Amino acid sequence: PKQDKPEVKDEATLQHDQKMEWWREARFGMFIHWGLYAEPAGEWKGERIPGISEWIMARAGIPVKEYEKLAENFNPEKYDAEAWVKLAKFAGMKYIVITSKHHDGFAMFHSKASKYNIVDATPFDRDPLKELADECKKQGIRLGFYYSQAQDWHEPGGTYFNIEEGKPHWDKDMVREPLMNYINGKAVPQVKEILENYGGLDILWWDTPRGMTEEAALALQDVADNYPDLITNNRLYRPWPGDFSTPEQHVPPTGLDYDWEVCMTMNTSWGYQWYDENWKSAEDLIKMLVDIASKGGNLLLNVGPTAGGEFPKPSIERLKQMGVWMQKNGESIYGTSASPFFKLPWGRCTTKEVKGNTNLYLHVFDWPKDGLLTVPGLKARINDIYLLSNPKQHFAWKFEGDDLHIHAPSVIFDEINTVVVVKTKGKVEVTSNKP
Ligand code: H79
Structure with missing residues (x-):
């Protein structure tokens, strides 16, 4: 039962509130899933691999040596960070979170810790995340990086990697080499790189901790702890509070009492999948944002750019329609609190x-x-x-x-x-x- 006594907050809580202030007001952000998987775009050797396209390496059982070849052709010449940020802002989004490295292990940023990155392994001689970070600063929008800390299907120590077959196995944990070899050799150095080289990130977004150990989690948390203003999610390890929890592809019916953010696709796949036409309407997306805000949460809405470096047309259309609504009605979203009503019929x-x-x-x-x-x-x-x-x-x-x-x-x-x-x-x- 609630009491009417004024809440007394300790120093740590006050500092945490201060750190979370912009995030709690923001309500609406853009998730970007972009990596080598945009090239096959859900199809391998003429066969459609159903499900989410960024999982194609595991779902189609592609050996590392074969998957690596995708990098040789990855050349997103149409990539335009200014246009991406401009559209996110037009849509009314207050922050962007982009995949710096997904489960396939390929870094979309220039990394000294692993040559398997966009600058060293592709013909594209640019660091797209540096360009994005610069644009976000310029246009005044917050930026976070997603980093898949557990699964890395390129490294013998990454979880869900089968050394014997040289390919990922997502149904069994086949790790042969100790996880900490990969954590200390690649994950920790790369997380240091992204936190240090991109002008100060606002968010670090961990993904599913399958196969993680507490030792690995603490090693990564140690790095994050050097950045007191950095906001992280709850997926580093399980259980792990982080700064916010992360319902995926669903809205919790009555909200959550901890800070929370729903991540959601506009169609089915996170990464670009050329035949995925299962688009939610702009109207449904606006109502979803409203529904989430009325329960006190944030919406991180995903875009899966093509291998050429462009947002899919249906995503652009939806973001524009949401922007038109937000420009008139944003006051009812930003900085609001949850509904005091249990249920409203209309x-x-x-x-x-x-x-x-x-x-x-x-x-x-x-x-x-x-x-x-x-x-x-x-x-x-x-x-x-x-x-x-x-x-x-x-x-x-x-x-x-x-x-x-x-x-x-x-x-x-x-x-x-x-x-x-x-x-x-x-x-x-x-x-x-x-x-
Ligand atoms: O990055 C997006 C997903 O790729 C990632 N999280 C979001 C943000 C994610 N990683 N794991 N999962 C989501 C859940 C995994 C579900 C699975 Fe499956 C069910 C793995 C194996 C069975 C889905 C279906 C993937 C392969 C088959």
Whole structure:
């Protein structure tokens, strides 16, 4: 049961809150899965390998020596960091997290710790992550790197690698060489490189800790600990708190009480897969972002660029449509808190404290046909109710007991998710909540 005593926070908690402040306000980021796997794009020797394309090496059982050859042709000449960052910003995203090395073990940055990297092993004579880091600084957006710390299908010590066959096995742990050889020989040095050489990362995003040991996790955490402002996730080891938890491809129905971020694809695959046409609509993606914000989480929405260095057209279209909505309605997302209501029949709610007063943002997924938008069980002193996308449009209201009825004309204001702002004096109290 909640108590009304003011919370007393210790020094560590205050510092943690300070570190997390921008991340908690951001609400919306871009995930980028880009690597050698974009070249086969889900197809190997004329055969479609179903599932997620960045797993093709394991799913098709491709020997290291064969997979390595992909690097010889990897030459993403259309890559344009400025355009990528510009689009992320247009979409309303406040941070980018990009794969610096996925399970295939190939580094998308210039690494001294392993020659198997984009500068030394491909004809592409540029470091795309350096270019991205510079652009993020220039355009003012936060940047994180994803690093697959456990699985590395290129190294005999990486988990899920079968030395005898020279290829990954994802169903059994076939490690023959000690994990720490790989951790100390490649993972630790590369993590030092990415944290040191890219102008200070904001996020380090670990992935599934299959086959990790506590010793390996501590060795990597030691490196991360040198960067007090660095935000990391909970996937270094299991169990491992990190700074936030990471539901993948689903939204937790009632949110989580720890900081959390849903990572989600727009279609099925993370990496580019040329025949993956299972696209979610822009409308569904906007509603997903709203749904997550109404539960207090962040959305990290994925793009899988091509081997040529371009975002797929359907991704661009969706990001633009989300941007159009965010430019009008972003206030109802950034820096908001979870809904105080247990359930609302017509949509979702986000809230924000502004100088001691509360704004309720009503996200109306289903505009009421009977002209009455009802907020059930609310005690509040209301100042004003208006349309976020057009603040000149005010609405009349009346209370019936604790039910707030807003007079909603039977016109559709916005094509996707109309946001109605309820401005109150002081705090609000919700009386309708059932568990
Ligand atoms: O980077 C993306 C995925 O490649 C990565 N995490 C996101 C962010 C990821 N690594 N592991 N997993 C996700 C979960 C693995 C699921 C598996 Fe399977 C089920 C591995 C083996 C069976 C999926 C299906 C992959 C191969 C077959």
